[in-house]
Amino acid sequence: MIVTGELGPGDKLPKEADLAERLGLSRNSLREAVKALSLIHVLDVRQGDGTYVTTLEPNLLLDALAFMVDFHQDDSVLEFFEVRRILEPAATAMAATAMSDEDIAGLRAVLDELGEDPSVEVLVANDLEFHRRIAAGSGNTVLCSLIEGLSGSTARARIWRGLTQEGAVRRTREQHAAICDAIESRQPDVARAWATVHVAGVEEWLRSALGVPRSSS
Template identity: 80%
Template sequence: MAVTDAAIDKIKDMIVSGELAPGARLPKEADLAERLGLSRNSLREAVRALALINVLDVRQGDGTYVTSLEPRLLLDALSFVVDFHRDDTVLEFFQVRRILEPSATAMAAVNMGPDDIEDLRGILDALPDDPSVEQLVANDLEFHQRIAKGSGNTVLSSLIESLSGPTTRARIWRGLTQEGATVKTQEQHLAIYEAIASRQPDVARAWATVHVAGVEQWLRSAL
C-alpha cells in the first residue's frame, strides 16, 4: 500500500471511530504526523486527497476540519466521476434510475408534507402550455429531484441527483424525435403527482416505473 493511502486510511479510521467527529478540528500537523507515524509530506498528501472528496475542509490560517459528512457533500465526488460517462453507458444510468426512482417516489407518497406536495404541484403548473423541449426537460429534472428530496432519505436523494446529469441529453433527444413524448411526459408527471398527493405509495411506485422505463425502452430502440 502506498504511504499516502496508508495515511488516508489512518485519518479515515479516526473519523469512523468517532475520535474525529463532524466539524472537529484536526490536531496540528506535526502532532498528528508523529502520532500516526507518518511523515509530514505524507500527511499533507492525505489531507489534500480527503479535502478533494469533501471529507476534510482546509481553512487557510485556521486549520483543517472534518466536514459535516452529509451525503450530499460526500456524493459530490460521485457527480464528478459521473460527468465522465460515455454515450454508450447512458442506458445503464437509466437502468439505475429505474431501480432507485420508483422507491423514492413511493417513499415520497408517505413522507412528503402538505407544503411539499403543494410545491410539487407548483412545479407542474409552472410549465407553459406549449413548452419547448428544453423547458420540459428542465421541469422534468426539477420534478424528479423534488420527489427524491421528498423521500426523506438524503443518501437516496443525493444518488438520484448525481445520476440526473448523464440522462439529460437523452431526455432532450427523445423530446425532439419521439412523437407525443411531451404530452406523455406531462400525463405521467400528473399521474405520479396525484398518487403522491393521495398517499398511494404503490401507485406512485408503479407510475414512476412506467415513466422511467418508457424512456429507457425508447432509448434502447433509438440506439
Template identity: 75%
Template structure:
C-alpha cells in the same frame, strides 16, 4: 500501495476513528505529516485528492477542514464522474435510475409534507402550454428532484440527483424525436403527483416505473 494512497488511508482512518470530526481543522502540515509518518509531499497530494471529493475543505490562509461529510457533498463527485459517460453506457445509468427513482417516489408518498406536495403541483403548473424542449427538460428535472428530496432519505436523494447528468441528454433526445413526448410526460407526471398526494406509495412507485421505463425503451431503440 502508492505513497499517496497510503496517506489518503491514514487521513480516512483519523476521520473514521473520530480523531477528526466533521468541521474539525486538520493539524498543521508539518505536525500531521510527522504524526502519520508521511512526507509533506505525499500528505499534500492526499489532501488535494480528498478535497476533490469534498471530504476536506482547503481554505487559503486559514487551514484545511473536514467537511460536513453530508451525502450530498460526497456524492457530488459521482455526478462529475457520470457526466463523462459514453453512449454505450447510458443505458446502464438508466437501469440504475429505474431501480432508485420508483423507490424514492414511493417514499415521497409516505414522507412528503402537504406543503411540499403543493409545491410539486406548482412545478407541474409552471410548464408552459407549448414548452420548448429545454423548458420541458428543466421542468422534468425540477419535478424529479423535488420528489427525491421529499423521500426523506438524503442518501437516496443524492443518488437520484447524481444520475440526472447522463439522463438529461436522453430526455432532450426523446423530446426532439418522439411524437407525443410532451403530452405523455405531462400525463405521467400528473399521475405520479396524484398518487403521492393520495398517499399511495405502490401506485406512485408503479407510475414512476412506467415513466422511467418509457425513456429507457425509447433510448434502446435510438441507440
C-alpha cells in the same frame, strides 16, 4: 432544401402551412423537425418573425455535431437509466408517505409552471426539478444524492427523446401528473408503479434509438 442549396444561409423558411404541404408532413411533425434542426443550430427560430437558416458555419455546428456523435456512440447512458429505474420508483413510493402537504403543493406548482406548448429544453428543466423534489421528499438524503447524481447523465437523452419521439412531451406531462396525484393521495404503490412506467418509457425509447436490445436475462 438546405442540402440542395434551395435554401441558403440566412434564408427564411416558407410559411409553416405551405412548407408542411410541400413536404407532405403534418404541421406537428414539421414543428418537431424544426425543433430538432434548431437544437443543432441549422435553423434559427425567431419569435414573431419566422424561422431562418443559420450561417451554417462549422464552428456553429461543431458542438451540436459532437453531442449527436457522442450520444449515438456511447450507450453507457442506458446503465444510468437502469439504475434510475431501480431507485426512482422506490423514492417516489417513499415520498408518497413522507412528503409534507406543503412540499406536495410545491411539486404541483412545478407542474403548473409549464405553459401549453413548452420547448423541450423548458420541459426537461421542469422534469429535472420535478424529480429532484420527489427524491428530496423521500426523506432519505443518501437516496436523494444518488438520484440527483444520475439526473445530469440522462438529461441529453431526455432532450433528444423530446425532440424526436412523437407525443413524448404529452406523455411526460401526463405521467408527471399521475405521479403527483398518487403522492398527493398517499398511495405509495400507485406512485411506485407510475414512476416505473415513466422511467422505463424513456429507457425503452433509448434502447430502440441506439439499437440495443434488452438482455433476455
